[in-house]
Amino acid sequence: MFSSDKVFMAMPSRIIFGSGERVAMPPLLKKLGYRNALVVTDKFFTGPTSTIISDLVAGLARAGIASIVFDGGLPDPSVSLCVSARQWALDHASAESFDHVIAVGGGSNIDLAKVISVTLKYGGHPEDYIGEGRLPGKPLPLVAIPTTSGAGSELTPGAILVSDRAATKVALMDNDLRPDIVVIDPDLTLSCPPKVTADAGIDALTHAIESYLTCDSEYFDRGGNPDPGYSGRNHITKLMAGEAIRLCFAHLSPAYEIGSDLEARTGMAYGSLLAAFSYASAGLNAVHALAYALANLTHATHGSTNAVFLPYVMDALRHVRSADIAAIGRLAGLTGADEADLARRVVAHTRDLVHAVGIPTTLRQFGVQEYDLAALVENGLGVTRLTKAFPIQPAANAYRTIVQNAFDGTLGD
Ligand SMILES: NC(=O)c1ccc[n+]([C@@H]2O[C@H](COP(=O)([O-])OP(=O)(O)OC[C@H]3O[C@@H](n4cnc5c(N)ncnc54)[C@H](O)[C@@H]3O)[C@@H](O)[C@H]2O)c1
Structure with a gap:
């Protein structure tokens, strides 16, 4: 509203x-x-x-x-x-x-x-x-x-x-x-090798989707800061994020596959800029919080650590952000029997895109062991500036489910 x-x-x-x-x-x-x-x-x-x-x-x-x-x-x-x-x-x-x-x-x-x-x-x-x-x-x-x-x-x-x-x-x-x-x-960006294109491109898509789904500005806790860096989603950030989502889904694969494709590179440059317009005001939450914890454990690239969590975080939000996730499905060019079906499809579609650009889609593939999972959850929760904006509060149980599903490669039905 x-x-x-x-x-x-x-x-x-x-x-x-x-x-x-x-x-x-x-x-x-x-x-x-x-x-x-x-x-x-x-x-x-x-x-x-x-x-x-x-x-x-x-x-x-x-x-x-x-x-x-x-x-x-x-x-x-x-x-x-x-x-x-x-x-x-x-x-x-x-x-x-x-x-x-x-x-x-x-x-x-x-x-x-x-x-x-x-x-x-x-x-x-x-x-x-x-x-x-x-x-x-x-x-x-x-x-x-x-x-x-x-x-x-x-x-x-x-x-x-x-x-x-x-x-x-x-x-x-x-x-x-x-x-x-x-x-x-x-x-x-024409000289970016495929791996750099993939990592950065999924980072842009993550910024767009995560800020599209984040805490509303109405509820965002600014902590009394008169000059906040991030302040939750609003009509302007959602407008920017929506177009960024459309552009990233349309142009990431072509830019990854044919690095010299200037039209795809420009589409991704716009997608990244618009995603940044959105998240640089709205802010981010669970994907980045968990990615920071994973990066410290594995030293894997920023884009890849975001990519592995993105579908599982979207999946965890399907019931509290159902209309928004269905809208992401339409922006990705998908159709579905109803909103719930569309939301399910776009989560799987996002994971397919991660796989298509050569990034692992489970924590196991990053070399993470089952005994690492509890620390990943705790360290992710510890990034409080991000965790506080996750739409499900308190976030601990949801983070546990996300991390376990990302480890096993499980998406809900
Ligand atoms: N400050 C923020 O708000 C913010 C937001 C998101 C990510 N980050 C940070 O950004 C970093 C990731 O940035 P990134 O994905 O842009 O990659 P990067 O800057 O880490 O670069 C990765 C590699 O790509 C190479 N490279 C970059 N441009 C190239 C080009 N045009 N041609 C050939 N090679 C090129 C670089 O030399 C480098 O070796 C992480 O450290 C992450 O934490 C910061």
Whole structure:
């Protein structure tokens, strides 16, 4: 019901989208008065098969912007990588000489750049800022140029890190961590190998479905925060998520199978962006909470740990979100005898898609043992910022069922 919506949204100040449109970014930065960039990326982009960074640096130079390139980014950045990356930057220039940070890469490099944009400006250790609303003020302005269609970090208030001291991934959360400028050029995703395409693409679909089904804004617990990162689903987020669901179901398989298909890549880039518009306000819940626990246990990729839980979480929600899950079925292009049938079909269809893009569909296939299940449930429940938004409360029994079903590969009838 519209009348009970409580909308809170925080957005980047500029979004550029389109094939080849990355060239529009340096002149924009010049116009906005930026002069000295720290570029944060990884070795794929500075290696022999990619000209993305050399083209970017040349474009910045033409706009009168000096840049230094840190290419030590790694998948799933750790707290210690954030520390060493900041030190690398300080070994090459003083902290004051950088007036912005440019992240090029997938969600990992964007998250790393978010943390550097904080620690370059305010010093300290990344762990000083873990948690919600712990930044002392605005970090260095951040430009995000995603090269995958999936994570959506370019729109979110979070930076997700691996920590040696926690049982799940940890997060820095603050609306000031949202990038200021976002450049989405689907051409940059053409070089994604199938596994990266699959992991990121299922992540985007998860963001769309999970935020479509999450707690209503009316009931979302903001914890008294006047500047919340996430605040539950509303009419705007559902609109964005619905189109993201349609696009991801339509374009993930073609993008996975024929990486050079620019139409499919652009469909996924739109799908990922719209999913991020939704979840970066509505927030997420059980799939991500359990995925963080699984990632710490197995070190499997973020997308794959989401993918294995997504169908089983949808299945657990079939009776409390029946109309919404049936709507997801229609967005996926399915038909059914009635809503219950459609909901059943789309859960199975989602698991089939996970399988079709080469991701395991059971926890057993991840090497998880039966004795790991209790800890997965406990650690998932422990991600309280996500668990509190799960539509079934209290969540413990539902999490137990989801984890057991994901282990056995069981979907309800
Ligand atoms: N901050 C957030 O809100 C948020 C949200 C979702 C996910 N994440 C994080 O994002 C990470 C996952 O991001 P991801 O799925 O984008 O993958 P990624 O950034 O971890 O990259 C995976 C690999 O793909 C390579 N790669 C990326 N783009 C490429 C391209 N165009 N061509 C060839 N290779 C390419 C990278 O070099 C890397 O080796 C996880 O660490 C996850 O925790 C963060």
